[in-house]
Amino acid sequence: MEENSAAAGETPNPTPTGIADQVLIAFGDAYSIDAYDQKPLPCDLYTAEGVIRARAGQEISRDRLANSWVQVERELLLSKVTVPVKTILTPSMHDSWEEEDAATIEKRVDAVPFEPFPEVKAGLKKNLHQFKEIFRRHVAGRRILLASKQNRAYSESIVRFLDDLTDKPLHAADYIEIVQHARAPENYTSFAHAAAVAFYALSIAKKLRMLKQDFIDRPSVGRWIPIKTRRHPKAVGTLPFSPQLAKYFDGQKATLQVKYREAEREPLLESAHDLMHDYAAIDFGRPWPSMRCDWGDGSRMVLGMAALNSDIGKLCLPNEVLNTPGALDPTERAMARIHPLLGLFLLKEVEFNIPRALAYVLGHHGLGENGYPRLKYPIFFESRVIGIADMYDAMRSPRFYGRVLSQEEAFAELEARYHEGWFDLPLWVAARHTFEEYNHAFVTKRLRQSQALKE
Numbered sequence: 481m482e483e484n485s486a487a488a489g490e491t492p493n494p495t496p497t498g499i500a501d502q503v504l505i506a507f508g509d510a511y512s513i514d515a516y517d518q519k520p521l522p523c524d525l526y527t528a529e530g531v532i533r534a535r536a537g538q539e540i541s542r543d544r545l546a547n548s549w550v551q552v553e554r555e556l557l558l559s560k561v562t563v564p565v566k567t568i569l570t571p572s573m574h575d576s577w578e579e580e581d582a583a584t585i586e587k588r589v590d591a592v593p594f595e596p597f598p599e600v601k602a603g604l605k606k607n608l609h610q611f612k613e614i615f616r617r618h619v620a621g622r623r624i625l626l627a628s629k630q631n632r633a634y635s636e637s638i639v640r641f642l643d644d645l646t647d648k649p650l651h652a653a654d655y656i657e658i659v660q661h662a663r664a665p666e667n668y669t670s671f672a673h674a675a676a677v678a679f680y681a682l683s684i685a686k687k688l689r690m691l692k693q694d695f696i697d698r699p700s701v702g703r704w705i706p707i708k709t710r711r712h713p714k715a716v717g718t719l720p721f722s723p724q725l726a727k728y729f730d731g732q733k734a735t736l737q738v739k740y741r742e743a744e745r746e747p748l749l750e751s752a753h754d755l756m757h758d759y760a761a762i763d764f765g766r767p768w769p770s771m772r773c774d775w776g777d778g779s780r781m782v783l784g785m786a787a788l789n790s791d792i793g794k795l796c797l798p799n800e801v802l803n804t805p806g807a808l809d810p811t812e813r814a815m816a817r818i819h820p821l822l823g824l825f826l827l828k829e830v831e832f833n834i835p836r837a838l839a840y841v842l843g844h845h846g847l848g849e850n851g852y853p854r855l856k857y858p859i860f861f862e863s864r865v866i867g868i869a870d871m872y873d874a875m876r877s878p879r880f881y882g883r884v885l886s887q888e889e890a891f892a893e894l895e896a897r898y899h900e901g902w903f904d905l906p907l908w909v910a911a912r913h914t915f916e917e918y919n920h921a922f923v924t925k926r927l928r929q930s931q932a933l934k935e
């Protein structure tokens with residue numbers, strides 16, 4: 481995906497030529513046993529001999545976990561290069577480079593060319609300091625660790641703020657647009673990308689929740705009188721539609737009136753109506769995986785916390801791997817591809833013991849033939865939400881490598897993945913909805929807030 485996407489102009493990996501080293505590690509080394517009583521397992525459980533004891537998804541009591549093992553790939557064999565975890569955890573000699581500090585990013589935030597709602601700006605500044613604290617690293621002997629134990633508390637605080645924002649499109653737009661303006665390759669990993677991926681993942685999850693509530697959980701399906709668009713020029717009768725989502729679109733359209741002049745508003749309204757047609761075309765009689773997930777408040781908290789921590793393992797990667805323009809050599813690529821696993825090591829050390837969140841982090845690049853790391857158990861659907869948010873943000877933002885793709889190019893890339901089966905239809909539509917709603921291409925065209933609210 482972001483490190484290996486075709487969009488970055490790289491060729492796909494050759495098929496691995498050997499068998500990766502599968503090892504069993506104690507369950508307690510991978511997850512917190514205390515936090516685990518009677519919860520469905522994210523992974524298969526083995527005895528020390530490798531005999532399978534319980535399947536992923538099964539509920540199992542704590543005492544059985546104590547003597548159980550889970551399978552991980554300690555060494556990932558990619559192309560022809562094997563990278564042991566311990567070499568990566570060793571800090572590079574040349575690795576004193578750090579991303580911008582909070583004060584520098586704050587100056588960028590203060591320089592945005594519009595007037596955001598004061599509470600959104602204040603909230604984002606608070607988040608910014610929390611992000612920098614979460615992503616602070618510390619070298620202990622020959623290992624890189626997280627310097628702060630506050631990850632869990634700060635992640636929760638950020639997710640709560642972002643999740644509330646997604647109910648208010650105007651406020652939400654301010655947040656993500658400040659992030660777009662303040663972002664630079666120099667603050668990519670430790671602030672801008674993490675904030676954007678969490679924001680998009682939560683925004684998508686909220687939409688999936690509306691669909692699930694209205695069509696599946698307690699069906700109360702409304703009707704929509706379709707609005708003609710260039711893509712849908714023919715008049716049709718009313719179509720079934722989620723009442724919550726219809727109300728959401730009303731709010732979104734009201735936001736467009738406030739934010740933009742007519743020239744910008746028109747294509748955005750057209751796109752909103754096209755998306756309504758796309759939602760109306762989903763057959764909810766089919767067993768969509770996204771409609772079987774729980775998108776409730778607690779689950780969105782876990783999803784958001786995993787999303788904002790999904791790339792934290794990159795703190796272990798040498799700067800030459802992370803921030804060098806151009807294609808990575810096979811060794812560097814193999815190192816980059818281990819970052820979800822490195823993230824798990826880092827998070828465990830700071831008592832971020834939320835098994836499902838760790839499983840989502842581990843799976844966020846796991847889609848498709850070249851997904852990594854290769855996992856024995858199926859990827860949670862929530863990892864796909866993080867995955868699509870991650871790919872979109874990576875393609876649409878300046879980094880040290882790869883160019884910024886246009887909205888159309890990014891959508892074409894994601895659409896190809898959709899056709900490969902990476903996302904189900906409700907997720908694909910909800911994700912496009914979110915990415916259109918907060919379309920980077922229009923950020924610079926928005927009116928200043930105060931001016932817009934006066935008009």
Ligand SMILES: [Fe+2]
Nearest residue numbers: 790791844845
């Ligand atoms: Fe990642």
Ligand SMILES: [Fe+2]
Nearest residue numbers: 482791870874
């Ligand atoms: Fe990422």
